[in-house]
Amino acid sequence: MRWIGKDVPRKEGKDKVTGASRYIDDITFPDMLYGVTVRSETSRGILQRTVFEEGIPWEEFTQVTCKDIPGNNYVALIETDQPYLADGKINHPLEAVLLLAHPDKYLLQEARRKVSLEVDPLPPVYDIEESLNQKEIVWGKDNVFKEYLLEKGDIDQVWEKADHIIEGEYKTGAQEQLYIETNGIVAVANPEEGVTVWGSLQCPYYVHKALMALFDLPADKIRVIQTTTGGGFGGKEEYPSMIAGHAALLAWKSGKPVKLIYDRLEDLAATTKRHPSLTRHKMALSSEGKILGMEIDFVLDGGAYATLSSVVLSRGTIHAAGPYLCENVRVRARVVATNTPPHGAFRGFGAPQSIFALERHLDKAALQLNLSKEELRRRNFIQEGQLTATGQVINEKVSLADLMTKAMEKSDFQKKKEQFHSENKKNKYIKRGIGLSSFFHGAGFTGSGEAYLESMLGMEATKEGKIRILSASTEIGQGTNTIFSQIAAEALGIEYDLIEISVPDTALVPNSGPTVASRTCMIVGKLVESAAIQVKEILRQSGFLASTYSSSEFSKACQSYLDKFSQLRVFSKYKQPTNIKWDDQTYRGDAYGAYAWAVYVAEIKIDLRTYETTVEDFVALQEVGKVIHPTLAAGQIEGGVAQGIGYGLYEKVVWDKGQMINNQMTNYIMPTSADIGKIRVFFEEAPYAHGPAGAKGIGELPLDGVAPAISSAIENAIGLDIPEIPVTPETLHEYWVSRKVNS
Amino acid sequence: MKKVDIFFTINGVKKTVSAHPMKRLLDLLREELELTGTKEGCGEGECGACSVFVEGKLVNSCLIPSLQVQGCEVKTIEGVADGEQLHRVQESFLKEGGAQCGICTPGMIMAAIALLEENSEPSYEEIQEGLAGNLCRCTGYTKIFTSVVKACQK
Ligand code: FES
Ligand code: FES
Numbered sequence: 001m002r003w004i005g006k007d008v009p010r011k012e013g014k015d016k017v018t019g020a021s022r023y024i025d026d027i028t029f030p031d032m033l034y035g036v037t038v039r040s041e042t043s044r045g046i047l048q049r050t051v052f053e054e055g056i057p058w059e060e061f062t063q064v065t066c067k068d069i070p071g072n073n074y075v076a077l078i079e080t081d082q083p084y085l086a087d088g089k090i091n092h093p094l095e096a097v098l099l100l101a102h103p104d105k106y107l108l109q110e111a112r113r114k115v116s117l118e119v120d121p122l123p124p125v126y127d128i129e130e131s132l133n134q135k136e137i138v139w140g141k142d143n144v145f146k147e148y149l150l151e152k153g154d155i156d157q158v159w160e161k162a163d164h165i166i167e168g169e170y171k172t173g174a175q176e177q178l179y180i181e182t183n184g185i186v187a188v189a190n191p192e193e194g195v196t197v198w199g200s201l202q203c204p205y206y207v208h209k210a211l212m213a214l215f216d217l218p219a220d221k222i223r224v225i226q227t228t229t230g231g232g233f234g235g236k237e238e239y240p241s242m243i244a245g246h247a248a249l250l251a252w253k254s255g256k257p258v259k260l261i262y263d264r265l266e267d268l269a270a271t272t273k274r275h276p277s278l279t280r281h282k283m284a285l286s287s288e289g290k291i292l293g294m295e296i297d298f299v300l301d302g303g304a305y306a307t308l309s310s311v312v313l314s315r316g317t318i319h320a321a322g323p324y325l326c327e328n329v330r331v332r333a334r335v336v337a338t339n340t341p342p343h344g345a346f347r348g349f350g351a352p353q354s355i356f357a358l359e360r361h362l363d364k365a366a367l368q369l370n371l372s373k374e375e376l377r378r379r380n381f382i383q384e385g386q387l388t389a390t391g392q393v394i395n396e397k398v399s400l401a402d403l404m405t406k407a408m409e410k411s412d413f414q415k416k417k418e419q420f421h422s423e424n425k426k427n428k429y430i431k432r433g434i435g436l437s438s439f440f441h442g443a444g445f446t447g448s449g450e451a452y453l454e455s456m457l458g459m460e461a462t463k464e465g466k467i468r469i470l471s472a473s474t475e476i477g478q479g480t481n482t483i484f485s486q487i488a489a490e491a492l493g494i495e496y497d498l499i500e501i502s503v504p505d506t507a508l509v510p511n512s513g514p515t516v517a518s519r520t521c522m523i524v525g526k527l528v529e530s531a532a533i534q535v536k537e538i539l540r541q542s543g544f545l546a547s548t549y550s551s552s553e554f555s556k557a558c559q560s561y562l563d564k565f566s567q568l569r570v571f572s573k574y575k576q577p578t579n580i581k582w583d584d585q586t587y588r589g590d591a592y593g594a595y596a597w598a599v600y601v602a603e604i605k606i607d608l609r610t611y612e613t614t615v616e617d618f619v620a621l622q623e624v625g626k627v628i629h630p631t632l633a634a635g636q637i638e639g640g641v642a643q644g645i646g647y648g649l650y651e652k653v654v655w656d657k658g659q660m661i662n663n664q665m666t667n668y669i670m671p672t673s674a675d676i677g678k679i680r681v682f683f684e685e686a687p688y689a690h691g692p693a694g695a696k697g698i699g700e701l702p703l704d705g706v707a708p709a710i711s712s713a714i715e716n717a718i719g720l721d722i723p724e725i726p727v728t729p730e731t732l733h734e735y736w737v738s739r740k741v742n743s
Numbered sequence: 744m745k746k747v748d749i750f751f752t753i754n755g756v757k758k759t760v761s762a763h764p765m766k767r768l769l770d771l772l773r774e775e776l777e778l779t780g781t782k783e784g785c786g787e788g789e790c791g792a793c794s795v796f797v798e799g800k801l802v803n804s805c806l807i808p809s810l811q812v813q814g815c816e817v818k819t820i821e822g823v824a825d826g827e828q829l830h831r832v833q834e835s836f837l838k839e840g841g842a843q844c845g846i847c848t849p850g851m852i853m854a855a856i857a858l859l860e861e862n863s864e865p866s867y868e869e870i871q872e873g874l875a876g877n878l879c880r881c882t883g884y885t886k887i888f889t890s891v892v893k894a895c896q897k
Contacts, residue, residue, distance in 0.1 A: 007840075009837060009838070010837070010840070010842070012845075013837045013842060014829075014837060015845075016842040016845030016848050017829065017833040017836045017837050017841075017842055017845075017848055017852060018780070018820065018821070018823075018824055018829070018833065019778075019779070019780020019781070019819070019820035019821050019848075019849040020780065021845055022779070023779075023782070023846065025773075025779075025782075025783070026773075026779035177880075178880050179844070179846075179880055180782075180784045180790060180792055180844070180846045180847050180878060180879070180880050181782070181784070181844070181846040182784075228845065229844065230782075230844045230845065230846025230847075231843075231844040231846060231880050231881055232844075233880070263786060264784070264785045264786060264787070476844060477843035477844025477845065477881045478843065479843070631839070631840040631886070632840060634840075634885075634886070635840045635843055635881075635882055635883075635885075635886050638882060638883035638884075638885040638886065639843065639880070639881045639882050639883040640883070641883055642880075642882075642883030642884065643880070643883075664785070664787065664789075665784075665785040665787065665789035665790055665878070666787060666789050670878060670880065672875045672876075672878060673870075673871045673872075673874040673875050673877070673879075673884040673887070673888070674871050674872055674875040676871075676883060676884050676885070678885075679883055679885050
């Protein structure tokens with residue numbers, strides 16, 4: 001292959017290294033106003049009065065409340081429970097109540113501080129236990145946004161046959177996406193032309209749908225344009241609909257362009273994070289180490305509104321039993337309401353939580369059965385032809401056992417384990433350990449999601465004889481523009497430089513679906529490939545393109561075609577491969593078109609003077625189908641591993657009354673370059689029949705396996721099985737001290 | 744406080760800008776001079792996205808009041824390439840995958856250049872330490888380290 005599998009230059013790379021790329025905050029309009037959001041401090045209550053203190057020329061400010069909304073006051077997504085601006089009721093701290101705009105952004109900041117909200121408080125609910133116990137009912141009838149029951153076999157009859165029954169409880173904390181570019185939108189809106197927004201966002205058509213409802217305008221009166229986006233990781237999946245609405249409401253009322261950019265404090269405190277979780281496992285095993293049954297109770301904290309929680313829960317549920325064969329499974333999964341800002345999409349989308357619990361539980365079982373962690377997994381790996389928890393027949397060549405062997409070799413696992421064991425005895429304070437995890441991650445939307453989305457992608461020839469891809473799939477750093485160009489160039493048999501990518505602008509591109517769920521390469525990439533095949537076919541049939549051709553002949557053929565017919569544009573629409581079947585009612589069937597498979601090994605060092613844990617070496621080995629761009633793909637995994645290290649060790653959201661109180665980069669700690677040891681990435685490639693050139697998805701995968709491998713290594717180093725993350729020095733200290741007390 | 748005239752050299756060109764003396768250098772660059780390559784990630788000296796050179800030294804422009812650059816030489820990412828000819832560090836970031844979303848990249852490149860000016864052949868650990876003031880959420884730093892190593896070899 002000429003382009004697939006090659007390290008071509010990143011499409012927009014030059015602009016990024018010279019500072020020429022225009023991000024949202026780099027865009028201004030003449031006569032533009034700045035906007036800010038006035039938010040509640042109370043976590044739950046009834047809004048009585050808004051007080052505007054003296055000393056501010058309030059008449060100069062554009063003010064927007066829920067009364068100014070032309071259409072519906074909810075963020076259109078799945079449920080219609082979340083208002084754009086609170087209408088009397090407050091359900092979480094930092095809920096938006098009032099919007100202000102003014103040309104002077106310094107005065108605007110001062111004005112925001114001079115508004116106070118009088119709220120009659122209601123009793124709130126702050127965590128999963130309180131919500132499940134229905135301490136107060138804060139959402140719907142029972143605080144439950146969504147519940148799934150996933151069943152396979154008959155779990156109730158396995159307990160008496162089991163040689164071992166092992167129980168455990170696991171907790172994961174919230175995690176901030178921490179894209180380095182904060183959220184922001186610029187809006188122009190008026191009744192004549194409708195609403196146009198530019199923004200840092202992942203899913204232009206989500207915003208488009210939300211603005212249609214907010215303004216009660218038809219599709220053609222709403223236009224959403226993605227600007228260069230400085231990282232998303234899920235954090236710019238659903239939340240930009242909120243900011244876009246706010247900016248557009250201010251623009252609509254003032255008649256002027258409005259820029260609404262969050263500073264870091266606001267972005268950290270007010271926007272979505274990864275759902276905290278609580279998982280209980282009960283596992284039945286035979287004396288040979290075969291898993292006979294798994295009963296899993298999986299609960300997520302959704303925050304105050306439903307947002308995407310039901311979908312996050314779904315992915316978490318399906319991944320809860322992992323890549324292991326088990327005939328009897330019951331997963332009861334719930335996502336519940338609390339009075340905190342809503343949690344939302346974050347790379348991995350529910351799977352990192354349930355996989356953390358399962359992998360830690362398997363380590364626990366291995367210790368109890370006196371098997372190595374590796375061996376217990378080997379005895380249970382699912383294989384081709386076997387059924388997952390949802391009853392999906394694995395028809396990929398699953399190579400987990402091979403991956404395990406390779407990961408053991410690459411990390412020198414056995415030797416390291418022995419070496420650390422003997423060194424640790426001699427060293428009082430420095431303890432080293434090595435640990436592992438094995439897991440899978442489904443690519444694309446869950447179940448019937450892709451069929452329902454019917455994603456569409458366009459491709460057209462330009463006057464210059466180039467090919468332009470029309471897609472709403474956004475470049476957010478992961479390399480969409482580059483891999484789409486590679487796929488198109490390969491399928492068309494022309495130079496990579498002849499491919500252009502249209503700006504994701506809803507007025508110009510069809511809806512290729514949201515940029516989420518590790519779907520861009522596998523699902524939308526396939527549409528690129530099939531659109532390219534159509535274009536080639538049309539040019540051939542028109543007689544302008546011979547059966548063999550050079551790139552310049554191809555360009556000429558495009559130009560001749562345009563001269564004659566004025567337009568060459570094709571669309572390709574997603575068609576579910578016929579072998580994929582899913583039943584939403586019974587929650588059974590083919591949950592994902594394809595899975596990526598992985599074994600990760602972490603090597604860590606603990607200093608028992610400071611209780612700090614550092615990752616010294618990390619081996620990330622995965623099978624992801626054909627790798628389109630080795631450097632970009634490795635970059636995805638390395639970045640994901642670093643986020644996983646943060647998730648497992650550093651990134652703790654500190655809550656007080658439903659509010660994040662460490663909302664600064666100084667005290668919410670993400671890994672720096674000095675914290676990341678060597679990350680070594682290895683790919684195995686087993687081409688997937690329905691992916692472009694055989695590719696699957698990789699974006700989310702790395703987040704699933706890092707934290708459990710690290711916790712496994714901590715257990716190996718000091719014999720402490722810590723069932724929660726992040727394992728900050730404080731957490732480690734707590735467990736270490738209580739262990740000494742217990743023993 | 745009233746605006747004052749601030750004279751300084753920016754990317755080799757002498758300029759006078761009238762600005763509030765406490766305006767952050769970051770805002771002066773972005774708003775008055777339209778040099779938007781310098782980014783804001785935190786506004787409190789933690790992320791390094793706003794890194795520029797003042798008198799040849801790497802600083803966080805979000806922490807510097809404009810008045811402080813009176814009479815100084817300031818260099819931003821826009822002044823790094825020589826016309827169309829990219830700096831070897833830029834070349835290397837481009838080739839080795841050192842930039843993903845790109846928002847940390849201008850600051851990271853400034854920091855890498857500063858590192859190489861001080862130490863033309865840093866060890867892996869020295870690169871790790873040398874860039875620790877610049878946060879990147881996309882790359883896991885690995886490809887950034889490679890970019891710096893490769894730039895040294897040019
Ligand atoms: S914006 Fe200056 S250090 Fe973050
Ligand atoms: S490339 Fe995105 S933050 Fe560094």
